[in-house]
Every structure is written in structure tokens, then in C-alpha cells.
Amino acid sequence: MNFVISRNSLTWALLGLWLGTTLLFWQFYRTESTQTFANAVATTADSVVNIYTLTNQPVPFSSKQKQTITSLGSGVIISKDGYILTNHHVIQGASEVILSLNDKRQTKAKIVGTDAPTDLAVLKVDLNDLTPIQLGNSETLRVGDQILAIGNPFGIGQTVTAGIVSAKGRDSIGLNVYENFIQTDAAINPGNSGGALVDLSGKLVGISSAIYSSTGGSQGIGFATPINDAIDIMTSIIKNGTVIRGYLGIQVQQNNEQVAQALNLPSGQGLLVTSVTPLGPADEAGIQAGDIILAIETQTNLSAHTAQKLVSQLTPGERVSIKGLRGTQSFIIKATVDKLPAMQAAH
Structure with missing residues (x-):
């Protein structure tokens, strides 16, 4: 009887030892696999x-x-x-x-x-056997996600650097007319421009664009254009030879309580119209400098950046509803969107 009990105990002990060893090996393999970016690089290089x-x-x-x-x-x-x-x-x-x-x-x-x-x-290019990259979705990126930057820094050859998404929607950097940057701390150096920003599954989430640096070297602040935006631009260029953007012909600045108080405006909300292009769509619709724009179509939470992006995405010939204030009088008007003239910012 004691012999049977001892045998059963030994069996259970060996089984427990086997399970524990297996679990340790699984955890080790899992840790090792998450610490390498080799698979993502192999699929994108x-x-x-x-x-x-x-x-x-x-x-x-x-x-x-x-x-x-x-x-x-x-x-x-x-x-x-x-x-x-x-x-x-x-x-x-x-x-x-x-x-x-x-x-x-x-x-x-x-x-x-x-x-x-x-x-x-x-x-x-006209070549056979090209390897197109897998496209990701830059909208689903989260601050803190790990990413890789792949490019040709300083012309030394293809190089991979790793980092995280430091911020999204950076729009006041002063690099481009239209900005909606992904910010990353992955090292982006001269020569990386135009390269790939990919997630850990090897999918393209951005096109590396610039660094923010006082020395010309990487200081942990790099910027990339979200791939969703870049694909829209590419599609328009392939189809039309250029990017067609909407245009209203106004310049605006962000309104707030301090601005409203200084200029004796009736509201600190919305966007203040600072100038109107003569004979432009907004001018012909009746918009005047000093008006406060509260909404364009259904978009009410407007900033100068979101308004610029919204107008640029409108189709020339489209009728757009603008809600605003002139003095204490509210108004709603319709303006016909025009095509953005060359080298102007869309408003």
C-alpha cells in the first residue's frame, strides 16, 4: 500500500516538474520573441x-x-x-x-x-519582382506603440531604428503647409526622409519626413506623415497629376476669450476671419473680415488647423454651409467651393 502511494506521488511530482519546465521554456521563448524586431524588419526591408x-x-x-x-x-x-x-x-x-x-x-x-x-x-519604376510593403492603418496607432524607422541615413545604407509613437496629430511645427504628423523618438537622421515607419507586424504606418533638431542630428524628435494621409495624396497625384484641394479664400485665426475681449467681439468661440480674398468664394458668399465662423457644415469644434484640413478636402463646385456671427447677429450662408490656386493654403 505504501509502495503504491509512493509511486503515485512520484508520478505526480514528475508530471509537475515536466509542466513547470515546459511553462518556463514557453515564457522564455515568448520573452525572447517580443524583444526582437527581426520579423518585422524581414518583411519590410x-x-x-x-x-x-x-x-x-x-x-x-x-x-x-x-x-x-x-x-x-x-x-x-x-x-x-x-x-x-x-x-x-x-x-x-x-x-x-x-x-x-x-x-x-x-x-x-x-x-x-x-x-x-x-x-x-x-x-x-519599371522593374519585375518588386516587393510592395503591407499597408497599416495610421488611425489605429496609439501613443506609446512601438514602431520602427527604416531608411538610408547619411547614405550609409539601409538602417533600422526603434522607438515609440511619442504623439499624434502634430500640426504647428512649421515644416509643411499641411501638417498632421506622427511624432516618434526613433532615430530619424538625414537620409531617412521618405523612408518607412512601420509597426511591429511590419505594416507601413507613416512616411518619415523630418527631424526636429538644433544640431542636424537626431535628438529623439522625428516626424512622419501618417500613411492614411499619404495614400490619399498618392492616389490624387496618380489620378490627376497633382492634388486637388478645396478653397474658400479666407484667412482665419483661433478665437478665444482674450482675443474677444481685446477686439470687443461678442463671443470667444470659433474662428475669427482676418481677411477675405476679393472675388473668392467666401467674398462672393458675403463673408467679411471680422466675422466669427462657428461651424463649417456639421463641424463645430473648429481650430485653424481642422478648418484648413476640412476645406482642403472639399470638392471644387461643392456648396458648403457656413454658420457664424457678425456683431451680435448670427448668420448661415452657402459658399461654392473653388479649386485651390497653386501655392496657397486652403481656407
């Missing part, structure tokens, strides 16, 4: 390209020109048929654009179009 641009520069005291390399940057393969996203400033002024792929192939690229206000550009 072939989708990130190095960009070299050439420009024609005049030779002093001669009618001849010489071609020189003026900039290095990065780009991301978006589609199997060769469309590539990068930054406008990477290829600006280039007479020739050369791409170097991760598999060592090199090729010339055609500039499909650029959009300076968002600092984005679309290139096209």
Missing part, C-alpha cells in the same frame, strides 16, 4: 529603397553643365506595378532620380508628381 538624385549645375565661367549628386534619401514601394512614395524635398530639383533596391538592383525612376504642401512625392 525589400520594400524600402535608397534614393540618389542628380542635378545639372552650371560650370563657372563656362556654358557647360556638370551633373552632381546633391541629395540622398529613401522611398517605399507601395505597389507591385512600381509606384513609390517619398518626400518632395528628397527629389526637388532633380534632373535624374536613381533608386537602389535592397537586392542590389539599381534603376532610374520617373517622377509622377509631387505635393510640396505635404512634402510628398510619387515615383514610378
